[in-house]
Amino acid sequence: MGRRRQKHLVLILAREFASNLATPTLIADADGTLVFYNEAAEEVVGHTFAESGEMPLDEWSSSFAPRDKHGQPASPNERPTRIALDERRAAHERFRITSRDGVDRDVAVTAFPLFAHADEFVGIVAIFWRE
């Protein structure tokens, strides 16, 4: 019997949780693929999840040209989402981004890893706010 394609239950539950939040929230799987962001996040990033679809999280994040407080491009390795994926710990940072609608926005991002079991990393959740 081959392994059938199925999101981990933790991601399914996380998506349902995020769907009911007014806080912008995104979810990526353990491979770093953006698998969902909610309607509140759509307002911040300027397009719907239906439009973007699943894609590598780094690619998606880079499309907003995140900069630090000095206006310098934020290193991908310093982004909270990348830290949560690679180091599997929570991280927080502030950025200025340029949304798809061309508007610059100051946002704060908090990302944390999801473990189904101590040795089973299944993905990350990132929440963000307009500053």
Add this chain to the structure above:
Amino acid sequence: MAAARLTIWGCRGSVPTPGPDTVAFGGNTSCVEVTLQNGAVLVLDAGTGIIDLGLDLVDRGVRRLHLLLTHLHLDHLEGLRFFAPLWDEHVTLDIWGPPSPMLGLQERIARSFSPPLFPIELRDVPARLTFRDVPREPWSIDGVSLAADLVVHPGPTVGFRLETAGSSFAYLPDHEPALVGVVERSSDWISGAALAEDVDVLFHDAQYFEDEYETRVGWGHSSVSDAVAFRRAVGARRLLLFHHEPQHSDDSLERLEAHAQSIAAPDEPKAELAREGMVIELP
């Protein structure tokens, strides 16, 4: 003989319901026997249905068993203490169950074998017991392929998929997929879909009529319409409505079955009620 024979020893949900109003469909809680062509016996869940099964296994001289537990709510475990093979030192029983983030399977089951709930400790059970977390990847037991996945139900709970060379069967007795969406959702985002996709036979939770479900959302069970929608989403070829609500009499269950059949499209398979003693042969 068929590649596998499924025998329902209990299909009631939540609590046993003996009495004249439940004679037709039975009052024992969840237990399904899977007997393979090679004589191997797998048991799904240890509700009170497992008690009569145990006596039958003793009569048949079966001494090698696998018990697959979907979860440890009492209605899926309460028969284990009275399972005759457990009290035979010549029996070898592998118990498979959902991994928990906190306690091991043996420690969790041992709670029901300890005072004040029970006079005999699990360590004093004579049968040779082995406790195993279900693997994250598909595995095989005695020639049948199995897969287990976590599904939506309070606490660590899995469903099972079994495949023989020519057929497949999914067992999701306690499942509330509607809590996270079934309709208009791609199947990889539907709880339990990978287990039940295109199976020949699906046993699925259908505890409630829709109006009953409205006041029980989040309790971990499905309305009959959600069970029908889940079958449609996964393309199962036959649906057995399982985990009957304890307050549903035989008459009430027959209405539930008729309702399930009325909401299915004309070209869809007609849902059937699981009943104690029912035997399904998988080719």
